[in-house]
Amino acid sequence: MTALGKDLIGLEYLSAEQIELILDTAEPFKEVSERPIKKVPALRGKTIVNLFFEASTRTRISFEFAEKRLSADTVNVAAQGSSVQKGETLVDTARNLEAMRIDMVVIRHQSSGAAQFLAQRIRSNVINAGDGKHEHPTQGLLDLLTLRDRFGRIRGLKVAIVGDVLHSRVARSNIWGLLKLGAEVAVCGPATLLPRKIEELGVTVLPRVEDAIQWADALNVLRLQLERMQAGFIPSLREYNRVFGVTTERLARAPKDLVILHPGPMNRGVEIDSDVADGPHSVILPQVTNGVAVRMAVLYLLAGGSPDWAQAAGRGEER
Amino acid sequence: MNGILIRGGRVIDPSRGFDEIADLYLLDGKVEAVGRNFGTPPDAMVLDATGQVVAPGLIDLHVHLREPGQEELETVATGAMAAAAGGFSAVCAMPNTDPVCDNQGVVGFVKAQAQRAGKARVYPIGAISLGQKGQQLAEFGELVGAGAVAVSDDGKPVASSHLMRTALEYARTFGIPVADHCEEPTLAEGGVMHEGIVSTRLGLKGIPAAAEEIMVARDILLAQLTGGHVHLCHISTRGSVELIRRAKEQGIRVTAEACPHHFTLTHEACEGYDTNAKMNPPLREPEDREAIRQALTDGTIDVIATDHAPHHYDAKEREFDDAPNGIVGLETALGLAITELVETGLLDLPGLVARMSTVPARIFGLPGGTLAVGAPADVVVFDPALEWVVRPEQFYSKSRNTPFRGRRLVGRATVTVVRGQVVFQRGC
Numbered sequence: 001m002t003a004l005g006k007d008l009i010g011l012e013y014l015s016a017e018q019i020e021l022i023l024d025t026a027e028p029f030k031e032v033s034e035r036p037i038k039k040v041p042a043l044r045g046k047t048i049v050n051l052f053f054e055a056s057t058r059t060r061i062s063f064e065f066a067e068k069r070l071s072a073d074t075v076n077v078a079a080q081g082s083s084v085q086k087g088e089t090l091v092d093t094a095r096n097l098e099a100m101r102i103d104m105v106v107i108r109h110q111s112s113g114a115a116q117f118l119a120q121r122i123r124s125n126v127i128n129a130g131d132g133k134h135e136h137p138t139q140g141l142l143d144l145l146t147l148r149d150r151f152g153r154i155r156g157l158k159v160a161i162v163g164d165v166l167h168s169r170v171a172r173s174n175i176w177g178l179l180k181l182g183a184e185v186a187v188c189g190p191a192t193l194l195p196r197k198i199e200e201l202g203v204t205v206l207p208r209v210e211d212a213i214q215w216a217d218a219l220n221v222l223r224l225q226l227e228r229m230q231a232g233f234i235p236s237l238r239e240y241n242r243v244f245g246v247t248t249e250r251l252a253r254a255p256k257d258l259v260i261l262h263p264g265p266m267n268r269g270v271e272i273d274s275d276v277a278d279g280p281h282s283v284i285l286p287q288v289t290n291g292v293a294v295r296m297a298v299l300y301l302l303a304g305g306s307p308d309w310a311q312a313a314g315r316g317e318e319r
Numbered sequence: 320m321n322g323i324l325i326r327g328g329r330v331i332d333p334s335r336g337f338d339e340i341a342d343l344y345l346l347d348g349k350v351e352a353v354g355r356n357f358g359t360p361p362d363a364m365v366l367d368a369t370g371q372v373v374a375p376g377l378i379d380l381h382v383h384l385r386e387p388g389q390e391e392l393e394t395v396a397t398g399a400m401a402a403a404a405g406g407f408s409a410v411c412a413m414p415n416t417d418p419v420c421d422n423q424g425v426v427g428f429v430k431a432q433a434q435r436a437g438k439a440r441v442y443p444i445g446a447i448s449l450g451q452k453g454q455q456l457a458e459f460g461e462l463v464g465a466g467a468v469a470v471s472d473d474g475k476p477v478a479s480s481h482l483m484r485t486a487l488e489y490a491r492t493f494g495i496p497v498a499d500h501c502e503e504p505t506l507a508e509g510g511v512m513h514e515g516i517v518s519t520r521l522g523l524k525g526i527p528a529a530a531e532e533i534m535v536a537r538d539i540l541l542a543q544l545t546g547g548h549v550h551l552c553h554i555s556t557r558g559s560v561e562l563i564r565r566a567k568e569q570g571i572r573v574t575a576e577a578c579p580h581h582f583t584l585t586h587e588a589c590e591g592y593d594t595n596a597k598m599n600p601p602l603r604e605p606e607d608r609e610a611i612r613q614a615l616t617d618g619t620i621d622v623i624a625t626d627h628a629p630h631h632y633d634a635k636e637r638e639f640d641d642a643p644n645g646i647v648g649l650e651t652a653l654g655l656a657i658t659e660l661v662e663t664g665l666l667d668l669p670g671l672v673a674r675m676s677t678v679p680a681r682i683f684g685l686p687g688g689t690l691a692v693g694a695p696a697d698v699v700v701f702d703p704a705l706e707w708v709v710r711p712e713q714f715y716s717k718s719r720n721t722p723f724r725g726r727r728l729v730g731r732a733t734v735t736v737v738r739g740q741v742v743f744q745r746g747c
Contacts, residue, residue, distance in 0.1 A: 012520070016429030089637055111638035112522035132640070172522060189616030195519035196527075 004301050007119040007126040010135030011176040019177055021144050025297035025305075026290070032069055033292055042300050043072035048104040049097050050076045053090075058264055058288065059129050059139070063106050065293035072104075090114060091121050098122045104302065112169075125302040133167050136297060139263055140173025142291040144181065146283050147218060149290070150259050153283050155182035160212035160236040161179060161203075163222030163271050166233075170208045174220055175201055188212040189222075189244060192233040213251060218259040222245050224271045224317070234256070237270050247273045257281050264288070267280045320346050321362045322346035323736060325700060328368025332375060333673040339433055343373050350738035353690055364741070365735055368700050373578075375515055376439075376697035376735060377653065378409020378679040381552055381624035382475070383645070384410075384441065384724035386419025387425065393629040395429055398649070401627075401716035405649040406732030408697035410627075413453065415474040419740045421446035421457040423465035428673060430466050438742045441733070442685060442699070443470040446487045447497065451475050456485060463493045468683050471498035473552055478504050480537060487547025496574065496683060501534035501559070502526075502600065507718040513586040513601040516728055519588065523639060526601055527716035528556040533560045539566040542573050550682065551575040553626050555600035558609035564619045570603040572640035574682045575614075577626040579648060579655035582611045582721070588722055594635040594642035595722040598628070607617035615674060616665045622679045624651045629718030647716045651723050657703055657730030668703060696739035701732045707718035 004018055011019060032040055040142050048067050052060055060076065067074045079093065089111070097105065104125040112132030119126035130136040148154055159178050165171040165187045169289050178185045186204040187194060188211065199205050206212045212219065224240060235238050241247075251258060260272070260282045268274045278283060323345040328351060330341040337353070344352040344360060359365060384398035393401075395412070402410045412429055420429065426443045435571035445462030449455045451472045459470055470490060477483045477499055486497045507530040512518050514525020535551055539562060540550040554560065554575050566573045580598065585605050588596035596602055614620040628645025635642050656675065660666040660739030666674065677698075680688025687697040709718035709726045735743040 006451070053691045089633070091636060109638070111640040113639045116592055117638060135522070151402075169522060173737075196514050196525065197516040198519055201520065 002302055002304050005296070007115070008137050008298055008302060009116045009119055009126070009128050011137050011173050011180065012135065013142045013194045014180070017145065019141070019180055022131070022294065022297050022301065023148060025301055026145055026293040028193055029296040029300070030290070032296070033289070035253070038069050039071055040069065041071045042305055043067070043070035043303055046072045046103045046303055047101070048072045048074045048299070049102050050074060050091070051079065051107045051108070052274050053107070053109040054130070060109065062288070062291040063129060063295050065292050066299055069292070072297055074271070090118065094118050094122050098124055102112055104299065111117050112146060122235060127298060129303065130169050132169065134169050135173045137171040137173050138291065139170050140177040141294045142287055143174055143220060144177050144288045145290045145294055146261060147259070149286065150283060151217070154178065157183040158186070158217045158221060159183050160186040160188050160198065160206065160216035160223065161220045162212055164224050164228060164245065165189055165198065165222065166193045166195045166227070167225060168222050168273055171222060175203055179220040184257055186212060186215060188232060193228070209246065209254070210250060211290070213258065215252045216258060218261060219246060219257070221259040221272045223265065224267055226267070237302070241270050243284065245271060245273060245277055248275050248279070251276060259283055261287060296299045321364060322351060322360050323366065323696070323739065324359055324363040325366045325368050325373050326699065328373035328700060330690065331669050331672045333669050333677040334375070334690060337690070340667050343690065343698065344403045345698065345736065345739050349475065350690050350692050350694045350696055352567040352692065359712060366700065371407070371702045373667060373698060373700050373731060375676045375690050376699045377406045378687060379407050379410040379625050379649065380622060380653060380683055382412055382627040382649065383415065383629065384412045385629055386416065387428060391717070392519045392631055392727070394441040395432035395441055396716045397715060398440070398627070399433055399436045399438035401647070401649040401714060402439035403735040403737065404732065405651070405714045406653045406699040406701055406735055407698065408651070408735060408737045409438050409442060409685060411442045411468060411683065411687060413473045414444055414446040415727060419446050419451050419582045420444070421451070423461040424507070426462055426465035426467050426511065431476055432557070435742070439737055444469045444471050444473070444498065446470065447472045447477060448482060453478055453482060453703065456482070456489060456692055459489055459495070461738070462496060464633050467495070467497050468685060469496045471500070471552070473498060473500045474505055476479055476500050476502040476534060480541065482543050483538065484545060487545040487549060491547050494684065498552050499534065499538050500540060500552050501531045503530045503533040505669040506530035506533070507511050508659070511597060512589045512608040513603045515586055515604055516572050517589055522590065526569050527684050528558055528603065528607070529680045531556050531600055532558040532562060535562045537571055538721050539563070539571055543569070543571045545645055546572065548574070551673040553578045553600055553612065553624065554620055554718065555581045555603050555607060557607045559617055560610045560614045564614070567619065574621045575619070577611045577615060577620045578624060578626045579659070579727070580646060582589065582608060582615065582642045583655050583659050584608070584722060590637040592641055593722065595646060595720055597642050598637060598646060599644040603646055612660065612665050615660060621682055622673070623652065623656055623674045624679070625649055629716055630720045631721055632719055635720050646721050647714065647718050649716060650708055650714050651721060651728070653732055654707065654728030654730050655723070658728045661703065694735055698733035698736040701730060702728045705731045707731050
């Protein structure tokens with residue numbers, strides 16, 4: 001069994017030490033992406049399937065780059081729509097893939113629990129690339145890495161997660177990761193978009209975005225899914241921006257400069273104003289860069305690599 | 320026909336407040352005698368019940384037998400056999416079959432299948448609305464004429480308050496209860512488990528307790544308005560218990576049932592996305608479970624019913640969002656009730672027999688629930704101290720979907736007699 005176990009399902013199930021191991025392992029992999037020849041042989045001969053039941057551009061491409069830069073052989077399966085509608089069950093899909101002797105599955109699925117379901121039923125390593133409203137652990141990890149880059153630490157940081165927490169797997173992974181590493185976490189958004197009893201996870205609920213801006217060192221601004229308006233959670237996008245939008249005017253009243261994160265894709269002018277997203281305190285693009293390094297670290301560790309080797313891989317040149 | 324002498328057991332008959340070591344003699348499908356030292360009648364089959372309880376056969380007011388329509392999950396025959404193995408001499412079959420039991424033809428078919436099986440009695444429950452569509456009243460008169468004992472759209476809530484009102488009014492003509500699955504559909508929509516800390520953590524859409532309680536409150540008000548008898552199915556929340564308690568204090572004609580899973584498990588059972596813990600109403604919070612237990616002690620909740628809901632293992636072997644609701648319950652109900660309620664001191668054995676036999680018979684107006692001389696010879700013999708482990712692969716039910724696999728229980732039926740015939744006897 002590897003340092004992370006067989007699978008990466010969520011940050012809820014990792015220890016602080018395991019999370020730190022991933023972040024530390026990601027450091028040397030950052031450099032790999034800066035080379036002219038962006039490739040190390042760490043996963044040569046490994047076969048990885050990217051099984052995406054839900055549309056994704058950024059996460060899928062990020063995983064694919066991570067896999068290719070580690071020299072793995074990859075196949076993308078875009079199985080849109082639920083397995084039920086497709087006629088084949090998730091477990092059958094997975095067993096068929098496994099019968100082709102693969103090593104890892106990266107799964108994105110619209111149902112919470114799908115990654116764990118798969119992990120319990122196949123021998124391959126399973127990496128959760130987002131399951132329903134449950135977790136998106138590699139997003140949580142890249143957010144942690146980005147915060148650590150910026151502040152030099154996680155412990156003691158005050159991070160406010162702003163927006164549609166109810167439907168957000170990014171929020172849950174961030175909450176678990178930040179709390180385990182000793183940060184203080186607040187969630188902020190309309191009460192219609194905050195899950196029941198969220199405070200029992202150990203976070204503070206701040207009802208107004210102004211309060212979050214006063215309190216926090218960093219804001220993680222969640223994407224507002226446009227269909228939430230039709231579903232009646234908010235009256236209009238315009239009102240959402242007026243009441244909960246992260247705007248230059250609001251940030252100007254903050255006691256300090258806040259670091260701004262966003263998991264993307266952004267709705268400019270809804271949850272975040274363009275001048276904030278493009279401003280000097282935004283780390284939105286560094287997040288994306290770190291995403292590749294974190295995913296390389298996860299793949300590498302799950303394949304049985306040791307952190308020391310990661311250092312070696314980071315230094316060594318592909319010949 | 321030869322008689323059956325059940326000798327030396329603790330005979331518990333809550334209908335008469337009887338609780339003594341006694342012999343029970345059954346003859347010609349009826350209780351012939353209860354007492355001691357009346358000897359062994361010639362040609363009688365003798366069953367030794369020493370150390371065991373002899374009680375009127377258990378009656379389950381809420382099962383899904385899937386026939387007609389989904390015979391791969393359960394049939395009337397396999398369900399009636401599972402019932403007998405669980406100590407039930409009679410079950411009431413919900414109408415959400417295919418076709419829906421909304422006409423006398425289906426009622427008659429279910430009864431005929433039950434007769435052919437010759438195990439536990441099966442009393443069909445007719446639909447409230449045609450096709451359970453929630454619009455037009457079904458023909459209660461014809462349903463009752465064919466043998467239905469109640470009406471319900473169970474599986475689906477009665478969303479229209481007008482329909483519920485007319486059902487309660489019209490049912491009075493026939494003296495039958497209207498059983499409702501209490502769920503406000505717009506609040507519950509898309510929900511797959513209880514809304515609370517566990518659903519928040521798992522990222523699953525929750526069903527708030529209020530979704531049930533709103534409909535419990537509505538049904539109580541409509542029962543008051545109409546004078547009809549409303550029977551509230553599978554109550555799961557502490558708020559519902561409080562509403563029912565107050566309604567009963569006001570003398571409103573409301574009865575209620577609770578399921579073993581709701582007095583045994585909480586929403587924590589959904590951890591790990593265990594689809595065998597997915598049911599509707601969902602498993603709730605520890606405070607809700609405690610309220611259900613107390614309500615069974617004090618009688619606010621009248622009866623224990625299983626909501627036996629067979630599903631194929633494939634159907635549960637999938638994403639939590641897509642798995643069907645429900646678990647099988649007939650073969651674990653008695654053991655769970657004894658383990659969770661009797662062993663804990665919440666109910667004594669007569670109280671348990673009342674909640675699982677005498678009271679169900681009374682509120683649905685069914686034969687049985689008593690061992691009075693002349694009563695139907697429907698009897699269960701159970702060992703209240705027998706320890707056993709739930710092994711779903713040994714179930715008589717066609718389905719295996721239970722969250723209780725591997726659980727140690729105390730108390731199990733050993734003999735079930737229906738109409739004076741031994742329909743189940745556990746091999747030693």
